[in-house]
Amino acid sequence: MLYNGEEKIKEGELASAEDLLYRGMAAYSRLLQEYPELAVDDLCIEEGMWGVLLWNKTLDLQQKPKPQTYPLKELWERNQGALPQLEDRFNREIH
Numbered sequence: 001m002l003y004n005g006e007e008k009i010k011e012g013e014l015a016s017a018e019d020l021l022y023r024g025m026a027a028y029s030r031l032l033q034e035y036p037e038l039a040v041d042d043l044c045i046e047e048g049m050w051g052v053l054l055w056n057k058t059l060d061l062q063q064k065p066k067p068q069t070y071p072l073k074e075l076w077e078r079n080q081g082a083l084p085q086l087e088d089r090f091n092r093e094i095h
Contacts, residue, residue: 001020001021001023001024001027002020002021002024002025002047002050002051002054004020004024005017005018005019005020005021005024005051005054005055005058006021006054006094008020009054009057009058009094010094014058014061014062015062017054017058018055018058018059018062018064021051021054021055021058022055022070022071024051025048025051025052025055025071025072026071028047028048028051028071028072029048029071029072029075032044032048032072032075039075045075045079045082046082046086048072048075048076049072049075049076049079049082049083049086050086050089051072052070052072052073052075052076053083053086053090054090054094055070057090057094
């Protein structure tokens with residue numbers, strides 16, 4: 001779902017992207033709860049962070065506020081050091 005949400009952003013379908021990304025984040029969160037060892041794997045962290053970043057961008061572009069709680073919030077807050085590289089990736093690939 002994260003990939004499909006990313007594709008919807010590229011197509012300019014922000015509402016669909018937001019929905020797909022949120023559902024993908026929820027599924028990814030469940031996966032990390034089931035397999036906590038993945039929560040320390042760099043590639044898994046990057047994938048989760050990428051999903052949240054894309055979801056945040058869809059909210060920003062639609063001028064919607066970010067809710068107080070959302071899937072992967074803990075991962076997002078714990079790994080802010082990865083954000084500059086992800087922002088660069090977003091600017092190269094999406095923006």
